[in-house]
Amino acid sequence: MPPVAINFAYLIASALFIFGLKGLSHPRKAVRGNLLGAIGMLIAIVATMLDRAIIGYEVILAGLVVGSLIGWLLAVRIQMTGMPQMVALLNGFGGAASVLVAGAALIEVQTIGAAFDLQMTVATALSGLIGAVTFWGSLVAFAKLQEIMSGNAIVFPGQHLLSAVVALASVALCVLVVLQPESISYYWVLVVTSSVLGILATIGIGGADMPVVISLLNSYSGLAAAATGFVLSNNMLIIAGSLVGASGIILTQIMCKAMNRSLTNVLFGGLGAAPASREKGDDVYAGKVKSTSAEEIAMLLENARRVVIVPGYGLAVSQAQHTVRALAQLLEARGTEVVYGIHPVAGRMPGHMNVLLAEADVPYEALKEMDEVNPTFAQTDVAIVIGANDVVNPLARTDPNSPIAGMPILDVDKAHTVVVVKRSLSPGFAGIPNPLFAADNTLMFFSDGKKAVNDIIAAVKELG
Amino acid sequence: MEIFVAALTIFVLSIFIGFEVINKVPPTLHTPLMSGSNAISGITVVGAILSAGTQHTTLTTILGFLSVVFAMINVVGGFWVTHRMLAMFRRK
Numbered sequence: 001m002p003p004v005a006i007n008f009a010y011l012i013a014s015a016l017f018i019f020g021l022k023g024l025s026h027p028r029k030a031v032r033g034n035l036l037g038a039i040g041m042l043i044a045i046v047a048t049m050l051d052r053a054i055i056g057y058e059v060i061l062a063g064l065v066v067g068s069l070i071g072w073l074l075a076v077r078i079q080m081t082g083m084p085q086m087v088a089l090l091n092g093f094g095g096a097a098s099v100l101v102a103g104a105a106l107i108e109v110q111t112i113g114a115a116f117d118l119q120m121t122v123a124t125a126l127s128g129l130i131g132a133v134t135f136w137g138s139l140v141a142f143a144k145l146q147e148i149m150s151g152n153a154i155v156f157p158g159q160h161l162l163s164a165v166v167a168l169a170s171v172a173l174c175v176l177v178v179l180q181p182e183s184i185s186y187y188w189v190l191v192v193t194s195s196v197l198g199i200l201a202t203i204g205i206g207g208a209d210m211p212v213v214i215s216l217l218n219s220y221s222g223l224a225a226a227a228t229g230f231v232l233s234n235n236m237l238i239i240a241g242s243l244v245g246a247s248g249i250i251l252t253q254i255m256c257k258a259m260n261r262s263l264t265n266v267l268f269g270g271l272g273a274a275p276a277s278r279e280k281g282d283d284v285y286a287g288k289v290k291s292t293s294a295e296e297i298a299m300l301l302e303n304a305r306r307v308v309i310v311p312g313y314g315l316a317v318s319q320a321q322h323t324v325r326a327l328a329q330l331l332e333a334r335g336t337e338v339v340y341g342i343h344p345v346a347g348r349m350p351g352h353m354n355v356l357l358a359e360a361d362v363p364y365e366a367l368k369e370m371d372e373v374n375p376t377f378a379q380t381d382v383a384i385v386i387g388a389n390d391v392v393n394p395l396a397r398t399d400p401n402s403p404i405a406g407m408p409i410l411d412v413d414k415a416h417t418v419v420v421v422k423r424s425l426s427p428g429f430a431g432i433p434n435p436l437f438a439a440d441n442t443l444m445f446f447s448d449g450k451k452a453v454n455d456i457i458a459a460v461k462e463l464g
Numbered sequence: 465m466e467i468f469v470a471a472l473t474i475f476v477l478s479i480f481i482g483f484e485v486i487n488k489v490p491p492t493l494h495t496p497l498m499s500g501s502n503a504i505s506g507i508t509v510v511g512a513i514l515s516a517g518t519q520h521t522t523l524t525t526i527l528g529f530l531s532v533v534f535a536m537i538n539v540v541g542g543f544w545v546t547h548r549m550l551a552m553f554r555r556k
Contacts, residue, residue, distance in 0.1 A: 017504050018481060024497050025488040027553040034500055034550055038543040041503070048510045054517030063516055063529045067509075067536025074537065075544035083495055083549070090502040090542055093534040097508040100531035104515040104524040111520045119468045218498050221505045230471055232511050238471055239478045240507035246482025247501045251494060344491060351494030358552040364492050 001050035009047030010236035016040030017240055021247070027364050044236055080359040081316045084348040088142040088214055094221035095134025098228045099191055102127035105231050106187055116181040123230030124181070125174035125190065131224040132191045136198030138217050141210065144202075145348060151207035160268065163200045169193045201267065208313070208390070208429030210348045212255045212266045219248020251350050258344035258370075260396075260406040281433030285425055288438035292445050294452070297419055298459035304381035306337045308373060310410055311353050312346050314387015314422070318449035324386065325360035327457050339366050341373035341383075341410050343391035374411050383415035387449050389428030394436055404430050418442040421452040496549045503542025509535035 017040045023033015049060065078086045102124045109116055143149045173190035180186060205213050222244025229237030256263050301307065309324060328338040340362065346353045354367050368376075377383060385392055388410075396407040412418050413436050420437060423446060427433060436442055445452055489497050512535050516528030 018485060020500070020504075021482075021485045021497075022488075024493050024500065025485075025490070027490075027493060027550070030493060030496065030550045030553065031547065034496070034543060034546045037500060037504060041507070041509075041539055041543070044507060044510055045513065048513045049517075051514060051517070053514065055519055056517060059516045059519070059525055059529050060513050060532060063512070063532025064536055067533040068540040070533070071537040071539065071541030072544060074541045075548065078545060080549070080552075083499070083545075086541070086545060087495070087498050087502060090499065090538050093537045094502060094505040094508065097506070097512060097531040097534040097538070100527045100534070101508055101511040101515055104527040104531070105511070107524050107527075108515070108518070108520045111524075119471070214498070218501060222501065225505045225508045226475060228508055228511055230468075230475075232514070233467055233471060234511060235471070235474055236510055237507055238475050240504050242475050242478035243482040243485075244501040244505040246479045247486045247497060250483065250486045251498065254491075254494075342491070349495060350498065351491060351496070354492040355495045355549055355552070358492075358549070361552075364553050367492055369491055 001047065001052070006047045006051060007235070009043050013040040013044040013047075013236060014239045016043070017243060021243065080356055081319060083355055084210065084214060084352060085142050085145040087349060088138045088145060088217070091214070091217040091221045092135045092138030092142065095131040095138065095224050098127045098224035099131035099135065101228050102131070102231045103187055103191070106181060106184055110182055110184065118178070119233070120231055121178045121181045123227050124187065125177040127224055127227040127231055128177070128187055128190045129170055129174060129194045130220050130227060132194035133198035133201065134217055134220040134224055136195045137202040137213070140199055140202040141213055141217065144207065145210065153206035154203040159200065159204060163197065166193055166197045166200060170197055204268070205266070206429060207348065208345070209266050211345050211350050212252060212259075212263070214349045215248055215251035215255055216263075217248075219245050219252060222246075222248055255345055255350060258408060260404070260408065281425055281427065284433040284435055285438050289425065290443050292419070292443035294445070294455035294459040296443070297445060297456050298463055300382050300417055300419070301331060301336070301456070301460060302334075302463055304331075304336055306380045307331060308339055308341050308377065308380050308383045308412070308415065310341045310383060310385045310388050310392060310412055311357070312386065312388025312391060313348060314449050316347055316352065316356055317387065320386060320450040320453055321356040321360040323450050323453040323457070325357070325362050327453050327460075328362070330457060330460055339368050339373065341368055341370065341412070343370055343388070343410055346388060346391055370408060370410055377411045377414040380415040381417065383412040383418045385412055385418065385420045386453070387421070389422070389434055390430045392436055393428070393430075393432070393434045395432060395434070402432060404432070412436070413439055413441070416441065419445060421445045421447060421449055423448060492553070496546045499542050499549065500546040503539050503546060506535045506538030506542060509539060
């Protein structure tokens with residue numbers, strides 16, 4: 001296939017990627033959009049295979065089969081609650097592929113004896129840097145989410161200094177790769193220092209900041225692919241990579257805004273590392289917390305016309321999504337309006353709660369965004385908070401010195417009655433007490449999320 | 465230099481398109497957006513296939529093979545799991 005034909009195929013594939021992403025603008029068109037993207041990828045792969053420079057297909061086919069098999073196994077076996085880990089891993093593999101392709105390209109130019117041009121060497125250095133940071137950063141994120149390592153922020157004395165030194169070394173090695181591309185070993189040393197940098201950058205980030213980190217790594221995996229596109233002067237890689245890069249940047253911005261924190265603060269703040277040093281909850285809670293039972297909640301729900309369910313990471317941990325859906329159906333059958341209020345950073349990745357509830361067959365019209373649901377709490381009889389804490393903490397509105405000051409929250413405290421399902425009064429990720437739990441209109445139901453909802457269902461049925 | 469400017473033009477314009485298109489994705493679909501865009505970043509497979517197929521040296525062939533594997537995990541895993549998720553989003 002002549003290069004012109006291949007480039008035409010790439011143009012079609014690029015257009016299909018854009019149509020595919022456009023399809024994600026509505027749940028109804030999304031399945032078709034995803035298929036269009038997949039067809040685009042198939043066209044790009046087939047066109048590349050027909051390149052005249054290819055002399056043998058055994059290695060390619062072996063790689064295609066092995067990779068497809070692993071990818072397919074991951075995709076069919078992963079549970080919906082494990083989706084953040086899956087996305088973290090995929091980000092990492094994208095980064096790794098870029099590192100290897102750029103390295104191979106460097107060696108090829110040297111073997112042929114062709115001249116290194118500046119675009120190629122600069123892009124190779126960037127592919128190595130971004131790709132290795134993405135790969136190792138994603139592996140750390142995966143390990144934290146899978147609880148192979150502690151989900152808390154790991155901070156140690158001199159960490160920032162060490163990171164700065166490693167970052168400077170990586171930049172210096174980038175310069176060396178550009179100045180002396182024929183010494184290939186500089187590239188691999190760069191990959192090593194960038195790997196250390198990726199690890200250092202992510203171990204200091206705690207669990208609830210994961211939505212930001214995963215979004216950022218998503219963006220990096222795209223930018224690494226785009227950099228590799230500059231290495232190979234391949235427009236297909238540049239277009240697809242920059243689309244993904246832009247997507248990750250937007251998600252990162254949305255997540256930061258939803259926590260009212262800057263990206264710098266998330267990456268270097270080490271929030272969630274030492275909750276012990278913060279204010280204790282005793283003064284806030286003393287004598288004001290009202291504990292309740294499933295029966296009392298059932299009576300409240302019986303008379304409720306509107307109920308808002310607010311899920312958090314605890315819902316994912318206790319796998320309560322199906323049970324919650326069953327309770328909602330029971331209430332709806334009695335004429336109660338039930339909707340779900342979803343905070344943008346609830347869970348461990350953007351959209352995490354929506355996917356879990358969709359798995360439990362909750363229709364997407366019932367999933368309300370924060371801005372949409374907040375004005376309706378005043379007309380809500382019962383708000384049920386399950387496994388969420390910081391995202392419903394009114395201190396964000398009232399205390400300018402709080403670590404979550406100014407963070408947009410779900411105004412559940414404006415509902416007539418708030419039921420909080422929680423194991424104990426322990427603080428959330430921000431490590432601060434939550435005055436909501438001591439509010440006059442709040443009832444605490446101390447229990448595991450799934451068990452609690454099952455008990456409430458039983459009590460509601462008991463009432464007949 | 466001309467090639468570089470052309471490539472840079474494509475890069476910048478694609479980022480603009482990305483911003484326009486992605487900004488319209490509702491928060492409900494943010495997780496499938498991430499896994500779907502992961503699949504698209506598996507486009508590195510194009511470069512990987514060329515390394516694995518042109519077979520300049522043994523080392524580049526090995527690197528090519530490994531990168532085809534990594535990129536295909538992204539492509540197949542990404543599109544497949546996205547499909548699984550999107551199929552769950554239903555109307556009443």
